[in-house]
Amino acid sequence: MTAATVARGRMPLAQHLGEARRRAVRASVALVVGAILGYVLSDQILDILRTPVAALAESRDAALNYDSVTGAFDLRLKIALFAGVVLSSPVWLYELFAFLSPGLTRREKAYTFGFLGAAAPLFAAGCFMGFSVFPHMVELLAGFASEEDSTILLASHYFDFVMKIIVATGVAFVLPVFIVMFNLLGVLSARTIAKSWRICIVAIMTFSAMVTPSADVLSMFLIAIPMCALFAAAYLVAYLHDRRVARRIARLETAPVPVTA
Numbered sequence: 001m002t003a004a005t006v007a008r009g010r011m012p013l014a015q016h017l018g019e020a021r022r023r024a025v026r027a028s029v030a031l032v033v034g035a036i037l038g039y040v041l042s043d044q045i046l047d048i049l050r051t052p053v054a055a056l057a058e059s060r061d062a063a064l065n066y067d068s069v070t071g072a073f074d075l076r077l078k079i080a081l082f083a084g085v086v087l088s089s090p091v092w093l094y095e096l097f098a099f100l101s102p103g104l105t106r107r108e109k110a111y112t113f114g115f116l117g118a119a120a121p122l123f124a125a126g127c128f129m130g131f132s133v134f135p136h137m138v139e140l141l142a143g144f145a146s147e148e149d150s151t152i153l154l155a156s157h158y159f160d161f162v163m164k165i166i167v168a169t170g171v172a173f174v175l176p177v178f179i180v181m182f183n184l185l186g187v188l189s190a191r192t193i194a195k196s197w198r199i200c201i202v203a204i205m206t207f208s209a210m211v212t213p214s215a216d217v218l219s220m221f222l223i224a225i226p227m228c229a230l231f232a233a234a235y236l237v238a239y240l241h242d243r244r245v246a247r248r249i250a251r252l253e254t255a256p257v258p259v260t261a
Contacts, residue, residue, distance in 0.1 A: 055139065056138070176234035183242070
């Protein structure tokens with residue numbers, strides 16, 4: 001096989017498997033390194049997770065508990081694995097894209113780069129926002145119990161609950177990117193997005209109120225305003241794209257048809 005053939009992205013199955021193995025090894029090493037760092041930082045992460053529980057303990061009996069002898073160690077491993085996936089994400093995302101990119105067209109590569117370039121920082125910003133507001137969720141949900149009752153939280157379930165809030169907020173910030181992607185693929189038009197703006201605003205405000213359940217209205221708007229701005233930006237991109245496509249179609253329809261002899 002010539003070098004030009006390989007450069008065009010054509011290689012036999014054995015070379016595909018060899019490349020997949022090399023990239024998987026590099027991604028695995030990055031995951032292990034990230035997990036080790038996560039385990040080293042697990043004490044600091046647990047201190048942050050205990051903050052709302054300590055606030056509850058000032059007004060009632062509240063504490064994190066483990067349901068087995070290995071519960072504390074299992075929780076640290078879970079924290080390490082989660083941190084490893086997050087910290088190593090730039091490496092394994094790059095390795096995955098580098099493995100798939102030879103089979104993509106130039107346009108597909110541009111779309112993929114644009115999607116990753118927009119989704120990654122938005123997801124990180126959403127996760128940071130979720131990390132900032134999760135104590136309010138704990139305060140609200142634990143507040144349904146009477147002050148005479150004890151709030152006994154199973155540590156592993158508590159960690160899963162916090163991670164779901166953080167990931168859900170991160171995904172919510174990435175949704176506008178999916179709207180743009182569906183528009184570029186021709187699945188969702190700008191007109192459809194514009195028609196559903198009331199539903200989207202109500203959904204954003206409801207979500208913001210849920211993740212900031214305290215009486216602090218400012219905190220709710222600190223989440224709602226960026227999400228509304230992202231939705232508006234997604235609509236603007238979709239509108240400009242649809243207008244450009246409509247102009248291209250109009251040009252093709254008005255172009256003179258060449259007459260062959």
